[in-house]
Amino acid sequence: AQKITQTQPGMFVQEKEAVTLDCTYDTSDQSYGLFWYKQPSSGEMIFLIYQGSYDEQNATEGRYSLNFQKARKSANLVISASQLGDSAMYFCAMRAQMNTGFQKLVFGTGTRLLVSP
Amino acid sequence: GAGVSQSPRYKVTKRGQDVALRCDPISGHVSLYWYRQALGQGPEFLTYFNYEAQQDKSGLPNDRFSAERPEGSISTLTIQRTEQRDSAMYRCASSSDGMGRFSGNTIYFGEGSWLTVV
Numbered sequence: 272a273q274k275i276t277q278t279q280p281g282m283f284v285q286e287k288e289a290v291t292l293d294c295t296y297d298t299s300d301q302s303y304g305l306f307w308y309k310q311p312s313s314g315e316m317i318f319l320i321y322q323g324s325y326d327e328q329n330a331t332e333g334r335y336s337l338n339f340q341k342a343r344k345s346a347n348l349v350i351s352a353s354q355l356g357d358s359a360m361y362f363c364a365m366r367a368q369m370n371t372g373f374q375k376l377v378f379g380t381g382t383r384l385l386v387s388p
Numbered sequence: 389g390a391g392v393s394q395s396p397r398y399k400v401t402k403r404g405q406d407v408a409l410r411c412d413p414i415s416g417h418v419s420l421y422w423y424r425q426a427l428g429q430g431p432e433f434l435t436y437f438n439y440e441a442q443q444d445k446s447g448l449p450n451d452r453f454s455a456e457r458p459e460g461s462i463s464t465l466t467i468q469r470t471e472q473r474d475s476a477m478y479r480c481a482s483s484s485d486g487m488g489r490f491s492g493n494t495i496y497f498g499e500g501s502w503l504t505v506v
């Protein structure tokens with residue numbers, strides 16, 4: 272079964288510094304996708320970045336980049352130049368194949384990031 | 389609509405009552421998912437619709453939970469005889485991909501419905 276592990280319940284970073292949020296995954300699928308979502312205190316689920324298992328380059332979206340290490344089965348999120356507004360819960364998720372042939376997202380338990388001035 | 393819309397945003401109900409949570413996906417989106425998220429946890433899959441067909445309901449906790457999407461657009465998640473353990477945020481997500489095949493950033497989540505059972 273597919274599984275996402277986020278081992279950091281909480282992370283602290285100072286404004287303008289970079290921070291890495293860890294994510295490891297377990298799957299036997301050859302083709303899969305990895306996602307990161309941000310959940311601020313308002314409760315929204317905001318898509319940040321996506322990495323396909325066959326993508327040769329690490330995904331980047333503005334200040335967000337995904338450090339994809341396939342052999343280690345890790346997909347860490349790197350936020351450069353942290354801002355106060357980055358304080359939120361961050362979820363790593365993986366596209367998983369259901370027995371029905373359809374797909375769903377499997378989420379990790381999340382990492383709460385606090386950015387201090 | 390512009391985004392996935394869920395209602396009500398907040399619902400407080402007494403134990404034993406039935407509740408219905410509504411999801412209006414992005415117009416034209418084929419795939420619709422329901423997830424449940426407890427405080428401090430990641431979302432957990434409940435059920436999936438491809439158009440009006442409920443293709444997977446393996447995540448529904450028990451037979452008090454049901455969902456429908458009769459016309460392939462708006463969906464309703466119903467919880468009968470609510471219990472305190474049902475308290476959580478219930479999220480709906482939709483995708484333009486058919487057959488539930490995700491790709492890239494085509495998955496959009498609604499703001500969720502907070503359910504509190506007292």
